Amino acid sequence: MSPVKSNLQAVLQAGKFAVTAEAGPPRGVRPEVLRDKARILKGWVDACNVTDNQTSVVRLCSLAACKILQDEGQETVMQMVCRDRNRIAAQSDILGAAALGIHNLLCLSGDHQVFGDHPQAKNVFDIDSIQLLNIATRMRDESKFAGGKDIDGAPDLFIGASANPFADPFKIQVPRLAKKVAAGAQFIQTQSIFDLEKFKEWMNGVRDRGLHEQTAILAGITPIKSLRMAEYMATNVAGMDVPDAILERMRGVDKKEQKQEGIKIAVETIQQLREVEGVRGIHIMAIEWEEAVPEIVQQAGLVRG
Amino acid sequence: MILAELKPIEEILSYLGGAERVLLVGCHGCVTVCGAGGQKEVDLLADTLELALKARSQTIKIGKRTLERQCDAEFLTEMLQEAKQFDVILSLACGAGVQLVAEKAGSLRVLPALNTTSIGVAEQKGQWGERCQACGDCKLPLTGGICPVTRCSKSLLNGPCGGSSQGLCEIGNGTPCGWQLIIDRLEATGCLDQYETILEPADWSSARDGGPRKLIREDLK
Numbered sequence: 001m002s003p004v005k006s007n008l009q010a011v012l013q014a015g016k017f018a019v020t021a022e023a024g025p026p027r028g029v030r031p032e033v034l035r036d037k038a039r040i041l042k043g044w045v046d047a048c049n050v051t052d053n054q055t056s057v058v059r060l061c062s063l064a065a066c067k068i069l070q071d072e073g074q075e076t077v078m079q080m081v082c083r084d085r086n087r088i089a090a091q092s093d094i095l096g097a098a099a100l101g102i103h104n105l106l107c108l109s110g111d112h113q114v115f116g117d118h119p120q121a122k123n124v125f126d127i128d129s130i131q132l133l134n135i136a137t138r139m140r141d142e143s144k145f146a147g148g149k150d151i152d153g154a155p156d157l158f159i160g161a162s163a164n165p166f167a168d169p170f171k172i173q174v175p176r177l178a179k180k181v182a183a184g185a186q187f188i189q190t191q192s193i194f195d196l197e198k199f200k201e202w203m204n205g206v207r208d209r210g211l212h213e214q215t216a217i218l219a220g221i222t223p224i225k226s227l228r229m230a231e232y233m234a235t236n237v238a239g240m241d242v243p244d245a246i247l248e249r250m251r252g253v254d255k256k257e258q259k260q261e262g263i264k265i266a267v268e269t270i271q272q273l274r275e276v277e278g279v280r281g282i283h284i285m286a287i288e289w290e291e292a293v294p295e296i297v298q299q300a301g302l303v304r305g
Numbered sequence: 306m307i308l309a310e311l312k313p314i315e316e317i318l319s320y321l322g323g324a325e326r327v328l329l330v331g332c333h334g335c336v337t338v339c340g341a342g343g344q345k346e347v348d349l350l351a352d353t354l355e356l357a358l359k360a361r362s363q364t365i366k367i368g369k370r371t372l373e374r375q376c377d378a379e380f381l382t383e384m385l386q387e388a389k390q391f392d393v394i395l396s397l398a399c400g401a402g403v404q405l406v407a408e409k410a411g412s413l414r415v416l417p418a419l420n421t422t423s424i425g426v427a428e429q430k431g432q433w434g435e436r437c438q439a440c441g442d443c444k445l446p447l448t449g450g451i452c453p454v455t456r457c458s459k460s461l462l463n464g465p466c467g468g469s470s471q472g473l474c475e476i477g478n479g480t481p482c483g484w485q486l487i488i489d490r491l492e493a494t495g496c497l498d499q500y501e502t503i504l505e506p507a508d509w510s511s512a513r514d515g516g517p518r519k520l521i522r523e524d525l526k
Contacts (some may be wrong), residue, residue: 109461114477127506131505167466168472173361176463179503
């Protein structure tokens with residue numbers, strides 16, 4: 001077997017506990033914003049996810065941002081949502097990314113445009129995330145476009161998807177993961193985990209079906225920056241589960257120390273997640289707070305190298 | 306049925322411009338049932354326009370007529386004769402009705418008084434909800450009789466996104482999560498195992514994406 005082009009894939013194949021983090025592109029053309037993020041994250045993570053117009057707010061495109069980060073020596077995971085591109089554009093962007101050396105792809109449906117700053121926009125949703133997984137997998141494995149024609153030079157890809165154990169209906173979340181695995185998801189990055197018990201319940205279902213052996217599950221971590229952020233996530237973000245115990249804990253510390261407390265909670269959560277059979281790594285989503293990543297990785301004893 | 310609602314009166318007035326003779330044309334079809342464009346609404350709109358223009362010291366001659374259907378040319382003939390005495394036809398039909406009238410109205414201007422919103426059902430008194438997007442390739446057998454293309458805000462064919470919470474869609478406004486409805490229905494009918502079949506990308510060529518659609522029935526010609 002030829003060596004894989006994705007470092008993230010190599011890390012997981014070697015059985016190492018993987019660390020990924022998220023980096024949001026800027027709302028303008030300044031590449032130095034991304035270069036700064038690369039400098040913060042480099043050496044601390046195996047790959048860095050680049051969001052694709054997250055929450056439907058226009059940002060520098062994921063593909064270009066990935067290229068800028070990779071030029072700084074930081075491997076990336078290109079996130080791709082189905083909201084803004086049909087199957088023609090999706091496949092075209094996958095080819096473009098692979099040609100530029102971007103080999104990790106995360107297939108997502110995408111937030112509805114009503115959340116962003118262009119709620120008047122028409123959405124696409126020609127395909128959904130599971131169909132995108134399927135298409136990307138066939139492009140790589142069969143060298144075929146979705147339309148059936150041959151690709152002249154197939155992309156080398158490590159393909160992933162998201163999972164949200166906290167979304168409803170709960171009973172469908174394991175079958176939904178099974179569909180994603182069947183469609184080709186080699187790795188999974190989950191929604192931010194604050195409710196460990198619920199996550200463990202989901203993982204029980206995942207293990208019962210042996211899905212943890214067919215895909216690498218990276219558990220999502222979001223360090224809480226402030227009590228306000230925790231309250232916002234608890235009440236305003238659909239599909240996010242922030243238990244009262246976390247809110248109480250944040251309320252109990254002085255405002256100046258809330259950031260540190262947030263990091264502490266993140267580190268404790270990682271330590272507990274490492275004990276969960278089938279968790280193969282973590283994915284840190286420090287929203288516009290990339291500086292927190294090295295601290296978390298270090299405190300959690302996950303230093304790379 | 307096709308659902309529609311009255312446009313804001315200021316918008317209608319802005320289209321009318323200086324027209325002095327306006328023929329209001331209602332429809333006894335869907336728009337009567339959803340209370341947007343029947344006889345009653347024609348009368349109401351006539352009064353509203355008269356009052357609004359009176360306040361601007363403008364006079365207007367209003368004619369009123371409500372047809373069996375505006376989407377069928379055979380019901381338009383008499384109305385089009387009468388319309389010759391008017392400057393403008395203001396149609397209270399759905400978008401299809403307005404367009405057929407415009408196709409047949411020669412040099413006469415035809416304006417819409419309604420916004421056509423969807424194909425749907427009466428959910429309760431005074432409330433209607435969308436049920437069909439006329440994609441031309443009905444997937445209801447696979448999804449418990451609830452349409453993912455219409456009821457899921459993202460038209461996802463393979464299950465709920467991460468934004469489904471307590472039966473509601475992430476877009477808010479109390480919109481039910483279409484996939485929660487589908488899962489509940491599959492479960493109630495003992496078909497939940499159907500959920501794990503991966504639905505392939507849809508062929509949207511039968512939808513609007515394939516261009517304007519035409520239905521031809523040689524046997525009825």
